[in-house]
Amino acid sequence: MSGKRIGSTLTVETLARVEGEGALRLRLEGGAVASVQLHIYEPPRFFEALLRGRRFDEAPDVTARICGICPVAYQMSAVHALESAFGVRVDGPIRELRRLLYCGEWIESHALHVYLLHAPDFLGYESAIHMAADHADLVQRGLRLKKIGNRVMTALAGREIHPINVRVGGFYRVPAASELAPLAEELKWARDAALETVRWVSGFPFPDFDRDYELVALRHPSEYPLCEGRIASSKGLDVAVSEYEEAFAEEHVPHSNALHSILRGRGAYHVGPLARFALNFDRLPSVAREAAREAGLGPGCRNPFRSIVVRAVETVFACEEALRIVSSYEPPDRPFADVEPRAAVGCGASEAPRGILYHRYRIGAGGLIEEAKIVPPTAQNLKTIENDLWQLVPRHLDLPREELALRCEQAIRNYDPCISCATHFLRLEVEE
Secondary structure, three states: EEEEEEOOEEEEEOOOOOOOOOOOOEEEOOEEEEEEEEEEEOOOEEEEEEEEOEEEHHHHHHHHHHHHOHHHHHHHHHHHHHHHHHHHOOOOOHHHHHOOOOHHHHHHHHHHHHHHHHHHHHHHHOOOHHHHOHHHHHHHHHHHHHHHHHHHHHHHHOOOOOOOOOEEOEOOOOOHHHHHOHHHHHHHHHHHHHHHHHHHHHOOOOOOOOOOOEEEEEOOOOOOOOOOOEEOOOOOEEEEEHHHHHHHHEEEEOOOOOOOEEOOOOOOEEHHHHHHHHHHHHHHHHHHHHHHHHHOOOOOOOOOHHHHHHHHHHHHHHHHHHHHHHHHHOOOOOOOOOOOOOOEEEEEEEEEEOEEEEEEEEEEEOOOEEEEEEEEEEHHHHHHHHHHHHHHHHHHHHOOOOHHHHHHHHHHHHOOOEEEOOOOOOOOEEOO
């Protein structure tokens, strides 16, 4: 990395260790921060427009292509929205299999983030490849943990990237109990590895940076949320998923191809592990709650740098929940519920690894999609990320510009932003 000074703008041209293409530009005036802009220059892919005119049952396969890291989240939000539109209720073993599939995605996504994308920041390495030179055992543990999550996804959905076995109403095919049984031993190892991960990351050096977020997540009456629940917040919001657009709005900003989301009349909010953990701590299994307490986490955490610990705790949950489902699984009589399309509007939301993912579809009488709306979690966090930087940068203006840029990148990576699915090198220019 190299830097130079021309003017009073600090620019991180390409963010590293995030999924997609984005940049950061800070403008300083008189020794103070005058502007913070997180540029998302990844070209728009127009999936909402692509869905218009297609049959409703194509939506799970089309939306799975939006992200290679969290395709299940897009599929689950889509099927819940469409089932809502058609009055379909899925329960029993099919619902359990959906939770199992989602657990596989959480395990692989959280392991990827914790070990390969975020841990190098705390340990002072440029990348996981550099970290592996000194900590090969840790990187190997993270990779094995991720692969187990991938195996769960493959067992249920046909493959680990862009799964093909999910449909509105359930699955095209469900596994026999004998097909899932071998996963049990792997999940036991994964649970132990996740507990070790909590202990490991809880010892990282964390800056003192608690923030007064409005935390937003699904809240279910009895479960740690994956696919169902009401939308709740730490400041009193409690609405049905169907009321999402009454409570939230999207805004265009001139410096980004991604929309910014706000709570109407209240502004920025925070979705993801910190929000789920704060609003659903009592829904975690005892093994995950105890791991959180041993790591120094109370029922809530407001420091975004400690989100890596919360992700590790959620990995414990996902392994434990997956193990519970695999151990008690009995195949359903049929792999899917019957679906009769009709003219209707349906909404759905699920908890992607990075936070709430919202879908809405308007379906015509012939079963064709007339309108689609998709709000990813990263878009909901963009304004909050910029707000974090407004507060963080003034504390570190005495740092060399390259170190300041790295600190800003770390703050962005707290959110595991999914801009698309690529990793890039960083080029830094400081104009002064």
